[in-house]
Amino acid sequence: MSDELSVNRFDYEANLRRAGSYRDHRSAFWPPTDGYEVSFLDLAGDTPDFGGAFLRSLAVLKDEIEAEWKRVKDKGVPARRRFNAPRPVAEAMREIAEHLPGAADRRALTLRARAVQDGYNDDILRELAGMEEEFTVVAGQVSTWYGKEVKGLPTAFACRADEHRQSFVSQALRAEEDVAAHLRRLHADLRLGRLPAFGAARLFFMAGEGNLHPKHIAYFLPEDEGVKYSPFKKTYYFGNTHQALLESISAPLAARFLRVDAEFDPAAERFAAIPTLGVLSHELGHFVHRPATDFKELNAQDRWASVVLQEIAADVFGILILAEVWAERFGIAQADVIAYYLAECLRYVDRGLGHFPDSDGMFLQLSYFVQLDALTVKEERHGRVLAGDSQVVLAGLRSLARVLADALLAGKAEPAAALHRTFGPAAPAPLRPLIEELRRLPSKSVEYIQEHLYSPAASAA
Numbered sequence: 001m002s003d004e005l006s007v008n009r010f011d012y013e014a015n016l017r018r019a020g021s022y023r024d025h026r027s028a029f030w031p032p033t034d035g036y037e038v039s040f041l042d043l044a045g046d047t048p049d050f051g052g053a054f055l056r057s058l059a060v061l062k063d064e065i066e067a068e069w070k071r072v073k074d075k076g077v078p079a080r081r082r083f084n085a086p087r088p089v090a091e092a093m094r095e096i097a098e099h100l101p102g103a104a105d106r107r108a109l110t111l112r113a114r115a116v117q118d119g120y121n122d123d124i125l126r127e128l129a130g131m132e133e134e135f136t137v138v139a140g141q142v143s144t145w146y147g148k149e150v151k152g153l154p155t156a157f158a159c160r161a162d163e164h165r166q167s168f169v170s171q172a173l174r175a176e177e178d179v180a181a182h183l184r185r186l187h188a189d190l191r192l193g194r195l196p197a198f199g200a201a202r203l204f205f206m207a208g209e210g211n212l213h214p215k216h217i218a219y220f221l222p223e224d225e226g227v228k229y230s231p232f233k234k235t236y237y238f239g240n241t242h243q244a245l246l247e248s249i250s251a252p253l254a255a256r257f258l259r260v261d262a263e264f265d266p267a268a269e270r271f272a273a274i275p276t277l278g279v280l281s282h283e284l285g286h287f288v289h290r291p292a293t294d295f296k297e298l299n300a301q302d303r304w305a306s307v308v309l310q311e312i313a314a315d316v317f318g319i320l321i322l323a324e325v326w327a328e329r330f331g332i333a334q335a336d337v338i339a340y341y342l343a344e345c346l347r348y349v350d351r352g353l354g355h356f357p358d359s360d361g362m363f364l365q366l367s368y369f370v371q372l373d374a375l376t377v378k379e380e381r382h383g384r385v386l387a388g389d390s391q392v393v394l395a396g397l398r399s400l401a402r403v404l405a406d407a408l409l410a411g412k413a414e415p416a417a418a419l420h421r422t423f424g425p426a427a428p429a430p431l432r433p434l435i436e437e438l439r440r441l442p443s444k445s446v447e448y449i450q451e452h453l454y455s456p457a458a459s460a461a
Contacts (some may be wrong), residue, residue, distance in 0.1 A: 001043060002442075007031055007032040007033060008439075009031050009033055009351070009352030009353070009355065009443060010352055010353050010435050010438070010439050011353075012354040012360075012425040012428070013350065013354070013426070014354070015031070015147075015229045015353060015354030015355050016304065016354035017354075017355075018101070019146075019147040019304065019355065020022070020146070020147060020148070020150050021060060022147075022149055023073075023076075023149050023151075024073065024262075024409070025148065026210045027148075027400075028213055028215070028451060029212070029213045029357075029443070029445070030145065030148055030212065030213060030366070031147075031148075031351070031352050031355045031443070033442075033443050035205075035405070035442045035443070036213070036297070036442060036443045036445055037441075037442045037443070037444045037445075038079065038213075038444075038445055038447050039244065039248035039249075039444070039445075039446050039447070040446070040448075040449050041240065041241065041244040041446050041447070041448055042216060042448075042449040043203060043204045043205065043206070043240075043448055043449065043450055043452075044449070044450075044451070044452040045205040046160065046195060046203065046240060047203040047204040047205070047452060048135060048160060048204070048238055048451065050099045050100070050101070051099065052355070053099060054096065054099035055452060055453050056066060056097060056453075057059040057092065057095045057096045057098075057099060057261055057403065058205050058453050059453040059454055060092045061089065061092040061093065061096060061137075061139065061156055061205075062156070062207035062208075062450075062453060063137070064089045064452075065089060065139060065154050065155065065156045065174070065207040065208040065270075066091050066154075066207060066208055067084060067085075067088075068083050068084060068089060068154040068208070069153060069154040069208045070401065071084045071085065071208060072084065072153060072154055072380070073140075077151050077152065077153075077432070078206065082119065082141065083116065083141065083154065086116050086117045086223075087117060088438060089116050089139050089156075090113040090114070090116045090117040090365075091113075093109055093110075093112060093116065093137060093139060094109075094110060094113045095107060095108050095157075096137055097109040097113070097137075099156070100135055100363065102133075102134050102135065103131060103342045104131050104133055104134075105133050105134055105136070107131070107136045108128055108131050108133050108136065108451050109137050111124050111127060111128055111456070112128070112137070112138060112139065112140075115191040116139055116140060120222060120225070120227050120230075122230075122232075125227070125230050125232040126232055126302065128232065128234075129197070129232035129233070131200075133161065134160060134161050135156040135158070135159075135160050135161075136158065136159050136160075136199075136201065136236065137156070137157075137205075138155075138156065138158075138219070138221065138225075139154075139155070139156035140152065140156075140225040140235075141154060141155075141226060142153065142154075142155035142209065142210060142219060142224050142225055142361045143219075143223075143224040143225075144209050144210075145214075145355070145356060146307060146356070146357055147354070147355040147356050147357065148355070149226055152224070152225065152226055153208065153209035153211035154208040154209060155159075155206075155207070155208040155209045155211075156205070156206070156207040156208055156209055156210075156219040157159075157203060157205060157206045157219070157236075157240060158202060158203060158204055158205035158206075159201035159202060159203045159204060159209070159236060159322055160202050160232065161199065161200070161201055162200045162201050162239050162276075165200035165237075165239045165276045166200040168200070168273045168276045168277055168280075168330075169200055169280055170327075171251035171278075171329065171330070171349065172277055172280060172326050173195070173198075174282075174327060175326060176192070177211075177428065178307065178325050179192060179284070179321050179325050180192045181410055182320070182321065182324060182325050183196065183288060183317070183321075184360055185407040186317075186320070186398060186401050186402060186405070187290075187401070187406075189290045189291065189292075190288055190289070190290060190405055190409075191288070191289055191290065191291065192287060192288055193287035193288075194286055194287065195283060195287055196220075196233035196235060196283075197233065197234040197235070197282060198234070198235045198237065198280055199234055199235065199236050199237065200237050200239055200276055201237060201238060201239065201240040202237055202238065202239055202240045203240055203241050203448075205450065206448055206450070211448060213446075213447075214307075214351060214445050214446075215241055215245065215445065215448075216238075216241075217237065217238055217241050217245065217279065218235055218236060218237040218240040218279060219236050220233065220234075220235050220237065221233065221234055221235075221236065227386055232295055235283055237276065237279050237280075239275070239276060241446070242275050242279065243266060243275065244446045245275065245446055246266035246275060246343070246344075246347075247266050247267065247349065248446060249347050249350070249444045249445075249446075250264065250266070250343040250346065250347040250407045251264055251265065251343060252344040253343065253347060253350060254339065254342065254343035254346060256383075256385075257384075257386055257434065257437070258339070258342055258343065258386055258387075258388070259378065259384050259385050259387040260335070260338065260339055260386075260388055260390055260393070261335050261388065261389055261390050262333065262335035262336050262338070262339040262343060262390060263339065264336075264339040264342075264343040266340075267306065268337055270333070271336060271340065272306055272330070273330050273332065274322075274332060274336060274337060274340045275297035275340070277322050277326055278319070278322060278337075278341070278344070279453050281317075281318035281319060281321045281322040282314045282315060282318040282319075283314070283318070283325070284317070284318055284321055285313060285314035285315065285316065285317035285318030285321070286310070286313075286314040286320075287383055288313065288314075288317040288409075290405065290409045290411075292411045293409045293410070293411055294411040295310065295411075297402065297411065297412060297413040298322050298408075298412075298413040298416050300413070301413040301414075302413075302417055302420070304357065305416070305417055305420040305424070306416070307357040308357045308360045308361045308364065308420060308424065309361070309404070309408050309416050309419065309420060310325075310408075311357050312361040312364055312400075312404065312408075313404050313408055313409070314366060315341075315358075315361060315365060316365065316397055316400050316401050316404060317401055317404075319337065319338075319341045319397060320394075320397050320398065320401055322337050323338065323397075324394070325393060325410060327347060334390055334391070334394065335390040337390075338385075338393050338394065339390070342366075342386070342393070344362070345362040345365060345366055346362075347436040348361075348362040349362050349363050349366065349434075349435075349438065350438050350441070350443075350444065351443070352423065352443075353435075355424040360424060360425050363424065363425050363428075363431065364419075364420070364423045364424045364425070365388070365400065366431055366434075367424070367427070367428075367430050367431050368396065368400050368421045369388070369396045370386075370430040370431060371391060371423065371430050372396050372399065374388055374392045374393050374395065374396030375387065375388040375393065375396075376388060377430070377431070377433050377434060383437050384433045384434060384436075384437055386434065404419075407419045409419055
């Protein structure tokens with residue numbers, strides 16, 4: 001077995017040395033390991049019934065994106081994150097547009113096809129930002145995992161608006177003043193920036209890099225397409241993908257390793273709104289800042305630590321917004337929010353260390369709670385577990401939020417770097433027993449089933 005395929009996913013130092021160096025990696029599975037446990041999500045049930053020709057057009061786009069993915073592996077990414085052969089992809093997108101019933105959806109896809117062929121401009125971005133789409137199709141050099149490849153790789157996806165989940169978003173965002181007031185109570189200098197548009201959706205098509213492992217539950221456009229600092233932004237959140245990950249990975253890990261005052265059951269009605277609100281609050285957390293917040297100094301000293309700590313801040317401020325502002329409005333128990341949050345911490349840490357900034361960030365949060373005795377590593381007959389009370393974990397989150405406000409958001413590098421050194425994966429002692437338990441388990445992922453794209457009805461169209 002090659003060195004690349006025998007990587008220990010929890011060997012932090014070795015993995016961090018190789019972070020961002022996997023441009024030539026061609027396996028569908030990443031991080032490299034010798035075994036995966038795979039669950040399946042069939043996208044057919046969420047695919048709109050627009051006829052066989054529509055399915056055939058999606059299949060053509062899938063083939064073109066995957067051919068472009070192979071070209072990128074052979075030749076690299078062209079300048080400005082453009083495709084090597086953009087015209088076939090743009091033509092496939094225009095063909096799909098012909099089958100969409102809504103004028104806004106057709107227009108949006110036509111604009112994106114133009115951007116694939118000629119590049120984005122402000123007029124395209126401005127018009128897209130003002131559109132309300134029911135069915136969205138995107139293709140481009142979309143960001144992959146930061147520890148895998150710092151540039152984008154060819155990806156295409158299609159999703160449909162999820163009105164039920166979007167209703168949670170609309171209700172939560174009406175509490176903006178309450179959120180801002182809560183942040184000031186945590187730290188008088190905290191401010192809340194403006195959140196870009198957030199679209200809850202159900203994925204029904206994925207191709208290229210995004211169809212590999214592990215799966216993304218959201219994309220932030222156009223930034224993930226390489227268009228930085230655009231004022232016209234929208235997050236596309238795939239609720240069905242997230243639910244599959246929760247049911248197949250987070251919940252089993254929680255059942256095995258968590259002993260808190262609420263059982264995490266993503267299929268239960270009381271958890272129906274929490275995943276959407278959890279992702280939305282994380283996005284909101286990225287826009288919590290102080291007037292002095294600037295990551296330039298930390299980026300220059302340790303770029304990886306900077307990305308890790310920014311993800312931690314989004315996690316911590318976000319889950320506090322959910323637990324202490326939104327939960328009461330939705331009739332959600334705080335213990336259920338914490339059960340969800342800790343289950344997701346386990347899912348991310350289980351992916352490995354030194355490969356994903358957000359996984360390293362979840363490790364740091366658990367490490368902080370253990371060192372503050374907000375969580376305890378306990379021995380049970382079948383192995384070690386994390387035990388604690390949700391209210392004590394909430395107190396730990398408030399503590400960490402204030403530390404982040406002073407150590408990260410004040411704009412100075414060394415206090416933030418010290419926080420990362422003290423509680424991050426380089427100082428694993430408090431969580432080493434948990435990591436040893438996780439190491440014995442295979443890596444886990446979800447695979448999309450898309451056989452409907454090549455069904456007899458599609459082939460006959």
